Structure formats: structure tokens, C-alpha cells
Amino acid sequence: MTDPAGAIKVNNNGHASQSDWVLVGEGSLKGVTLMVSRSSGEVVSLSTRCCRDDDRFDQVPDLTKYPALAVLDLHKSRYITEFDASVLSMPHNLRRLLLSRCEKLCAIAPSLGTLTNLTELNLYDSPLVASLPEEIGNLTNLKKLTFGGSNGVTNKALKALPESLGKLRSLEELNLDSCKALRTLPESVGQLKKLTTLHLRACKQFSDLPESIGFCTNLVDVVFSKCTSLKRLPESIGNWSELEDLNLTKCKSLTVIPDGIGDCKRLVHLNLRACSNLESVPVTLENLPRLRTLDLTMCDSLKMVPTWLVGVSWRMDPLDFSDRVKAQKQLAEKKASMEE
Template sequence: MSLNLFPICVSSFRHLSLLDISNNCLSSVPEDIVYLTSLTLLNVSKNCLVDITAICELSHLQSLDVTENKLTELPRSLWKLGRLKTFSCSFNEIICLPEEIGCLEVLTALRITNNKLSTLPRSFSNLTGLLLLQLDGNVFDHIPLQIFGCISLLELSLSHNIIEGSIPAKICSLVNLRTLNLAYNRVIDFPVELEKLESLEYLDISGNPVESSTISFGKLIQIQQLSASKCGLSFVPDDLTFNIISTLPLSICELNNLVVLELQFNKLSSLPEDFERLSNTLRQLDLGHNEFEVIPMSLFCRRSRLSYLCLDANPISEVPNEINNLKELTHLSISDCRRLKSLPEGLGSCTNLCTLEVSKNKLSSLPKTLSKLESLKYLNLSDNDFNHFPLVVCSIPRLRVLLYDQTEGRPLLPPECPDGWYQKSLLLYPEIKDSFDSEYEKFVLKSLCEILINNFPKENTHSLLQKIGFSDIMIESLEKQFPGGHNHIKRLKVAFEAWTGFTFEYENLGLNKKSRESYSGQQLSDSKDFNTSDILAQPDKKLLVQNQSLQSELCDTKESFSSNNKILKETNSNLYITSHRLLHIVHLIGLDQLHSKLMQYVLRAQQVRF
């Protein structure tokens, strides 16, 4: 509901101290408002007021907000608001301020942005207690001298005016100034006296046609954020984006409180030798779109506190393993570096990393240590040179967003499958061969089965062999047959009737009771279909078949999916969860049309795990 008229009943609230009637359609303030003698805060912003004379009778008012109305001037009776501390009248059409504004001696914050001011009254210099002054978006063609009388100022903002020429040397009289914003004016010169502002923490001179020879910020030792983008500089002391800087001066290393440094879109190829002196405070560094062929080692000192690092669009060919020193790094972007073919193992030590952007490179593989990035939620691998999908990403536990668009990169090629594996699957479950629409679907199911088998918890292997009738001697024999011990056995096929007489949960094998009964008594006599190189016989037990050609082909798959063992709790439901994750990978490869069919194959894949 929007109000068109001021509620008369409000004037009877004599003890009211706060009144907010913003965001209405009020065109005037009634005279009865003077009865609200206890009012200290009044917000009438975003209305249609053209006059606020009645408000000036509220002598106890400390905060007044008339932003976004239709005011063209302020009343001369403004002096009556002797207790006013904060006054906001931005986004109106005020052309000038009355002399009486100088009577507001306790005023600490004044916001008059986006009006039509071009001058200030002489009395303005009386506002010696003013701490914040925002005059952005007006039509000042110079910095009014009256401002320099406001000696307590902590923040002065004059961006988006038409200030021309040089900044007056008197600006150094504002010794307490911490924030100075002169962005998007027509300033070409800064006085050397600017260095006397030793308390300055934030300086923005972006969008000014500054002459680089006139700038020297090296003595602004408290500076934390400096922005001078789009100034057309060819040489400058600190962070300036969208310029043509090729060299940074040593003075930048003296900015001991610098937190944010943006140097993108320049021509930098190196950093000063003492750059690591900034490592104790520097949190954000953007070196994108420069000419670095080698990443400076000064970025990777052990005491670094960098949380954001951008190295996009540089001709770098490698990332130093010393990146493992950036323990506080949360965002890393190394995209569009066309010579970059690999990432270092040390990247896995950046355990606080949340976002990793490595698109548009020449990456063909990823380090296995990426599985240690427990905080990583966003990963962009688009447009690289991967031959096969990097399965290590499936081991990143908290990954939420994975971008893998190969519009410009190399298309994926199906990996080769070990000989004999598919024939085994057909023998155990003959009906599968009639369920496929294409050879590619066969490949997908085979890959899915491979991964399910590899994820059987290795610690259960010994007990499983005992349950199906292996003696200790036979287990020893298997250990000799399979290098690395029975925990690394990749394929062990057992006749289904060998399970008869043993009592254990069928779910442990990913095989439900119905499937067991269906296959009970089946003989694996047609061993030629297995491409078997060796058959082990056990006295008084059924045949045990193993395919020696499959001992080591899928080691990488097993290691890549080792983290899945944590969630694989030997239940069909958890097997389904793991399978669903694999189906999602298939979907990323581009097999959208197979997604629904593969959901039907999950159970079959479980049935041929052993």
C-alpha cells in the first residue's frame, strides 16, 4: 500500500522518535508534523516531495533522509536543525545549497549525490566536524575550496563530475582523509603534496586522462586499495588496469598495507624483486591479460595471504609447484593461457580453494592431487585438449559445478577396453547383448561395469575369498598370481553354484537374491569366451576363472575413484548412488540420449560385478 496523504493521526504521537514513511507517493509534508517534538530520525525518501520547509521545525532531529524526491532547493530555515548529524538528499534536482547549511555545526555525514550542484556556499567551510562528504554525480568543474576547511573529513567522494586540470595542493590540508574518490573526471595532474595524506587507505582516480609523469604514490604507506583503470598510463607506480604499463617501480613494494592490487590489461612481464614484501597484507591480485611468460616466484612465498589470484591470458607454459604455499587461496583463475599443458601436483595442497578456472588452455590431464581439494565447489575445464574425461574430478568430494564444454577444445575419444571383459559380461548375463541400440551403448555399459567392479572395497577381498571356499594356501597362490597381493585382484570369476551352501548377504556382491536364484547352478564351462590365460582349480570346489590380461589395465580408474569407497557401504542403494554419479559423467561427455537407458542398466551392472 502506498500513501498519498500524510496520516493525520501520526501527529498525535508526541513521544515518537523514529518515523519512516519512505517509498510512498507523498507530495507534501503537513504542518502538523511539528507536533512530533521527540522525533530524532525521519526518512521520507522515495516520495514526490517538492518542499520540506515543515520538517525544519523538528529541532531535535538528528537524521534526515529526503533522497529521491523532486526537490529543486533546500529551505533557508534549514539552520533550525541545529542537532542534525546525518543529512541525505541525493537523487533530486538541487541546483545550489543555502548559506544556512553552514549553521549545521554538528553535521558529520552529508550525501548530496546526483543533483545539479556546481558550487558550494562560503559558509560550507564552517562544517569542521564533517566526516563524510559525497558529491558524486554533480556538475563541479573544480574542487570547491570550501571543502578544504572541513579538516575532519575522513571520506571525500567527487566521482562523475567534470573536474578539469589539476588537483589543488590544498588537498593536503585534509590530513585525516582515508578515502578519496575522484574517478571519472577530467583530471590530468596530481600535486606531489598528495603524498602527505599519510592516512589515505582508498584512492580511486579511474577514468581520468592522467599524465603518468605527474603521479607518485610511493609514500602513501597506508594505502589498501588503489584503482586507476582507464587512465591511459604508460608508467605508473601501482595497480592500474586497462593501461599500457610494462614496468612497475620499486616504490610499490613499500605499500605495506596494500590489500587489493589490480594490474590486468597491461604489458607486464615481471614484478619487482621485493614484491614478496606485500605478501603479509595482499589478498587479491589480478595479473590477467599481461605478457608474463614465467609466473614470478615472489607470488609463492610461504607467508603469502593471497586469497584471489588471476593469471588469465598470459603466455605462461607452466605453473610452479610452489603454488602449494598459497594455503589461503580460495579463487584461482588461469584461463586462456594457450601454452599451458599441465597443472602441478602442488595444486592439491591449496585445500581452501573454492573456485578453479582453467578453461581455454592446452591441458591433456589433471594431477591426481586434485582429489585433496575438499573445499572446491566450482571447476571449469572447458575447451582444453583432454583425450579422455579426467576421472579424478569424480573424487573431489564437495564439487557442485563442473563445466566441461569442448566447443573449442579437442573432442573426447572412447577409451580402449581390455580384451575379454565384454565377453565375460555376456556369459554371465546373455540377455544384455540384445538390449543395445548401438556399439557406443555397449561401450558405455562396459565402462560402467568396470568402475563398479573396481570400487568393491579392497579390505573385504580376503574375507570374500574365504567365504566362497578358498583355503589360505589358495589365497597365497592368488597373491603370487596377482602382483601387489589379493587386495589388487581386478577380475575373479566364480561359478554361481560355488556360492551354494554359504550364508552371507548377497548385497555384499551387488547381487540380489532373485539374481542369485536365477543363476544358481550355471556353469562357466565355455572358458574360451573369457580369453582366459590361466585356470585355477580348487580341490572339491567349483571352477575359479581369472583373466590374467585384466590385471592392471584399470589401475588409473581404481585410484581415481578411491574416494567412492567411503560412500560404498555394500548396499544396493549406495551402489545406485555411485552409479548415478557415473551416469552424470557420461552425460557430460555428450551422451544425453543414453541417460535414460543407462538408468535401466544399473541393476545389470551390479549383477555382473563378480
Template sequence: MENLKSLNLKRCEFLASSPDLSGSPNLEFLDLSFCTSLKKIHSSVGSLKKLVHLDLQGCSKLRMLPGIVNWRSLQTINLNYCRMVESFPEIVGEMKYMTSLRLFSTGIKALPSSIGYLINLEWLELDNCGNLTDLPCSIYEFQNLEEVLLNDCPKLVRFPNKGDSEVLPTYSKVSHDKGCSSMEPDNLVLRGFTARGCATLSNTDFLASLDWALEIDLSGSAIVILSECINKIGYLRELNLSGCRRLVEIPELPPSIRRLDVSDCISLERISKLSNVLERKESQMIEEMDLTNCWRLCQNLVQMANKDDDEVGADLFFPLLSSQQSKFTITFPVPRSEVPKWFSCQMDFYRRFEFCIETLANFKWDNTGLALCVAVDQKLQYTDFVVYIHINEVRVSYLPEQLVNSAELDHVWLHYVPFLEMWRVGYMRPLPPFTCRVIMLQYFYKSASIKSCGVHLVMPPNENVCMKLIHAENLTSKLSDDEVYKEF
């Protein structure tokens, strides 16, 4: 069948080996997915130079792929759930049309160095590959790589460093013969790098090989100290280290970072950014930080914040809020969750809390903001709530559902927003005096999950009071469930 272009043998449950396709050199589409008795792919499949799509998904007994492949036209290959496939073929020649390689839940132990011939690869997915132990240095040949997914690879010990010695195999028909030892490859440029749940991954020196990345997820890994080279990664906005239970220290982070999740990092003792803020070395906080169950870290921060204060039990709130010029949100454990007594407005919480304040004529927009605080009980696994801020009855700020996990310890959620960042584009900023109304609302009610909440006006030192409280109250008794729901 010389002119055959498409062959669909999907769900042929008794097929044990793929046919010899050497007589069909024009084949473009081959579907052998969910052939649950298939154990071997005939070597002729590896020589199909016009093959565009190869689907082997769900071939649960498949063990053998062709040893060497010349798939110069291949765009997609699907090996998902081929749990008995332990090796990927050696690649002959450039495969410039393949942009994604998805090997989800396979038995792959390692990728060959010739994987570098996928020169236009954008997406590399190796999630749930329980046998994967290593990756080749040739991944630095991928100039267009955007996403690397290595979630739940419990045997992955290391990610290769850029300088590791490795040479791509050369073939007579290959023009692309550069390797890690023959020339210095460019750094990786990624949108996201995810290695969540890699319990043996402990070395993060490979981060020096990342030129820039928007998101890095190393949650659940075995790292102890994050490599200092992370500070050189450009454009990094989100860093997830949650569940890294051996992590002790986080060094300087790039100034572009917006979100840091270190929840359940029970051994964490120091975050350089927070230490610098408390020591007045810098004032810019990370926009969103989750320190849930980081009890050891918070003990150290409290001691640092109050080293010159004899008052026992002083909190972190004041030093974190002082000199801040941009919004931030932070969640952290406390010995006894409560709103600081110096907050100008606070009360016990029951489903819906509202307070109104009025600015005075001497109100200044610059360097003035609102601090919002919610104290959460440890008895429940998590609590959720939303926050609205209105100025002259125009909604200027909305914080969608906030989740606070408080299963082990009491926690406090603290949010700060400058007045200058509240105002909506297209609306004229009102002149004082004006009214500001804040609503905190918990629709999905969980008994005693939120203990109390509060609001405080943050002003530069020595400023005169420029706002006055009109009223603050729980309005739950005045609203039906339908009216509460409408607030969402």
C-alpha cells in the first residue's frame, strides 16, 4: 500500500505487534491508541519520514519502540499512559516540526541526548513518570522551549546544569551537530518550570541555566537551601515552594517576583526579603506571600521585629506596614490569632462585616492606604471570604475568594492597599471629603472559622488624623441569605 496516508487501528484489543509498514513510505497518520495487548512497535515505523501524527496513548503493555527513528515530518507523538515503555528512541536528524513532547505517566527512565534534535520544542511534559531519574544536558538546545513539566517524578534526583559535558550523537545526514561540550548553549527561556512532588530533587544549581522564567514550581521537593542564582532569573513572577519540608532558607529573589508560596515549609527559618524589610534595608514587599504553617520562620521574624522592644507578644504588623507604597497580601501563623489592638477598627466576625469611614478635608492620597486583617481559627481546614472596597459607592477594589488553610495553627491574613492603587481607570478621583466603605463577606458559612476582622488607616509618621469612623457593624442579622449572595 505505497500510497497509504492514514491507518487507524485504535482499540484493536488483540493486536500484539504493529504491522511492517516499510511498504507504506507515505504514511502520515498512525493511530494505535488503546491497543491494550500491543507490546512492540515494528522497526519500520521508525523510518517513516513523512509520518506526521503517531498516537500510542493507553497501550498499557507496550514495551518496545523502534531503537532509532528518523521522523523528520513528525508533529505529535502521544505516549501517555504507556507505563511499561522505559526508553525513548535515539533520534536521527532534526525534527523541526514537533513543538510538544508529552510523555505523561510513562515508564521512561531517561531521555537520550539526541532529544536535542527537537529544535523547535516548546512543551516538554514528563508528569507522573515514576522511573525518571535524570534528564540530558541537550535540553539546552531547545531555543523555543516554554514549559517543562516534571510533576510527581519521585526518582528524579537532578536537573542537568548547563555546563555538564555531553555530546549529541552525530549521523551522516545530520547538520545540527553541536553539543554541550562543543559549544556553550544559550540559557533556557521558559514561561514555566514545574517539578512539583519530586521528593528526591534537592539540588537547584540548574537555576543558573535559566535566562528567564515567568513561573517556577518546585513544591514538594527535597531542597534545603534555594540556590542564590535564582536572583538572576529575569521576569520571574511566581515561585511555588509549598510543601518543601526540608527547606531552611530562601535567598535574595529577583525584583520581578510577585507571588511566593512557602506554605507547609515547616523547617523554613529565613526569607531574605522579609528580613530586609524588618531591618529597614528595603520597603518593597512581595505582592502575595503564603506562609501558612511556617511557624519557625514566623517566630524568627517576631524576634527580629521586636529585638529592641521589651513588650512580650508584639506582632509583625506594624513593621510590615510601615513605609509600604504598594499593595501586598500575606498569610502567616500566630500563637493566638487576633487583630492587633492598635487597629482603629476591629470586631468579631459573623458572615458579613462592614465599616464606613469619612475622609476629612486634610486627607492626602499620597502614602496613605488601608490595612485589612482577618484572624482565622485553627479548628477548620480552610476558610474563604471576599473583600469589597467602595469609595462614594463606586467599587474601586475587589479581592476575590481568599482561601486560608488553618488546619494546624491559628493564622492571620493581612492585606494592604494604597488609596492611589484603588481608583479605577476612567473614573475621576474624588476630592476630600469622601466616604470609604469596606465589606468582608463569608457566604459559604463555616462555624467559627473567622474569629475577627479589622481595618486600619496607614499613614506616614507624624501625619494628623485625616479620617473618622462613621460606623462599623455586623450586618448579617439585617440580610437574608439571598441578599448576602447578591453581594457576590
């Protein structure tokens, strides 16, 4: 490794470690923290989290002399406007690219597609990023994609995701919270067979889901809370055989829940709180053996509820079905023992 000028070794406080932290004191990487592998002497991680404002980049510096770099954390690099992967060595070892809180970042160059070893891409709280290049489909090892904002930091620029999203066959987590202009997901989303987590909180323009979403059969945790324009869920959600949590809080345009939800046999928590235009819930909910809670609080337009809910104070409190689940489990165990 070529040592950066002014590198200062940071004390590990006696803790066992396979690497050392180095704080760069001057030069193009001033203020940056590097992690150096003890075995190889190579820089494996670079972080701007501890940089003072005067040291933050206007553009990402040349990093081609760090071929072993596995983590590039440009968190709070508030003055960069574009990320171009050409600043990295090729071939490369980059696994994690963190571009969170890059407040002026608005362009991701097509060269992103060259980062084929990437497992995580984080664009959280970078509100001006309006698109991802089609070349993102080359990132076949990507497991986690975070694109959106926290409370008070919304992305109003992103209107659509590229159709090449479906090529991310290793993707497990997709977080699109507070993407205010996003209207739907590409049809290719159904090709994400390993997807377990899908979060779209407060995507106010999000109005529809493609039928192909039903092919994402490994989904466990799905959140559409505060998607106030979401009008329907496709019948194909019945294919979500691993689903445990479905949160539809404050989906004010939703009027019905498809019958297919009764095929989500692992569903544990269903939150419909403040779905103010919801007119009915399907009778097929009774077919869910693991359902523990159903929140229908403030669903003031409900006209029809299944007969098995009649007499329960479903307008006031979340329903707790823990006893029913316990009884069904005991019955199944008794039946199994009798068969033996």
C-alpha cells in the first residue's frame, strides 16, 4: 500500500483486531478514516463519517491505488454531485457502497454497473437522486438496496426504478421509504426470488403493485404504511407463503383486501390501522393459523366483517388471536400424537 500523507495510526485500546484504523491528516484524503489490514497492509475500508466540514469532498478523489478496498463509506459527503465508479481500481473488491446523506448527489453514473462484487448499496437520505442507471442490473451479488429517506428527508425526484432491477437475483432487502414521487415497481420485480424485506413507507404517490409481485414468494416483512394513494393489492399476494408481517397503516385509498391473503399461511401480524376507506376484510382471514394480531382501529368505513369477528371490539383495539393460535397448535400436536 502507498501510505497517504499525514496518516496517523488510531489506538485500538487493546482490543484484538485484524486491522488498524488510520486517520489521514493531510492531502486529498484529509480527515478520512482508513482501515488497514494487518496481514496484507492494504486499505480495506474508507469512511468520511468523522470528517470535519472543511475536509468533505467536492468530488470523490482517485482511489485506484487501493485495489483491496471493500467498504467505501461516503456518508454525509454533502458537496459531491455525482458518483462515478471510475475512481476505483479495476478489477476491484468493493462490497459495500454507502452514499447516505449526500445531500447534493443527483447522478449515479452508468459505471456503477462495473461494481459486480457489491452486496450493499445505500442511498438513504440522499434526496436529489432521481434515477438509477439500467446498468445496476449487472450487480448480481447485491443483497441490500436502500433508497429513500427518514422522517423529514424525502426523495421527491425518483419516479421509477429501472426494469433491470429484476436482474438483481441475490437481492434480499429493498427499502424505498419516503420516495414521494414513486408510483409503482417495475414488472420485473417478480424475478427477485430471494427478496425477504420490502419497505415503502410514506410513498405518497405509490398507487399500484404489478401482479408479478406474487412471484416474490420469500417475502417475510412487507410495509406499505402511509402509502395514501395505494388503491389495491393484487390477488397474487396469496403466493407470499413465507409472509409474517404485513403493514398497511394509513393506506387511505385502499378499499378491499384480496381473498388471496388467506393463502399466506405464515402471516402473524396484519396492520390495517386507519385504512379509513376500507370497506371489508375477507372471510379467508380465518384460514390463517398463525395470525396473532389484526389491527382494524379507525377503519371507519368497514361495512362487512367475517362472522367470526362479530361481537369482538374490532373498532377499538387490535385483535389478539394468541389464544386461538395456541389452541390450534395444541390440537395439531394432539392429532400428531394420536397418529403415532
